[in-house]
Amino acid sequence: VQLQASGGGLVQAGGSLTLSCAASGRTLDTYGVGWFRQAPGKEREFVSAISWRGSSTAYADSVKGRFTISRDAENKVSLQMGSLNPEDTAIYYCAADRTRSSYPETKRERYEYWGQGTQVTVSS
Numbered sequence: 001v002q003l004q005a006s007g008g009g010l011v012q013a014g015g016s017l018t019l020s021c022a023a024s025g026r027t028l029d030t031y032g033v034g035w036f037r038q039a040p041g042k043e044r045e046f047v048s049a050i051s052w053r054g055s056s057t058a059y060a061d062s063v064k065g066r067f068t069i070s071r072d073a074e075n076k077v078s079l080q081m082g083s084l085n086p087e088d089t090a091i092y093y094c095a096a097d098r099t100r101s102s103y104p105e106t107k108r109e110r111y112e113y114w115g116q117g118t119q120v121t122v123s124s
Helices: none
Strands: 002-006 009-012 017-024 032-038 045-050 057-059 067-071 077-081 090-097 118-123
Touching: 002 090, 017 032, 017 090, 017 118, 032 067, 045 067, 045 077, 057 067, 077 090
Parallel strands: 009 118
Antiparallel strands: 002 017, 017 077, 032 045, 032 090, 045 057, 067 077, 090 118
């Protein structure tokens, strides 16, 4: 499955952005979906994930209470990001996991499919 992440941009600290992950050629409703991010010089890190049924979500401690992951009616997975700060600056990647676990997958190596990433820059 080919994934497309979109919605990144430049925003001031305290602002909001919504990222979207879509699959080309097929639906995402049979995949668990996760968001990861990678800042310059740092490892790619887990941000958030949603189970394939959409009934369970997970968040990194650094974004808990500020970010919300959801599945929408257009077969996309959105990541609503609020109260952004400069430490959120990174390339954000969405990934898909086909194991159909009841639990959202937080481990990077468990995801088989990755999108190309979308840049999020938060200015102070």
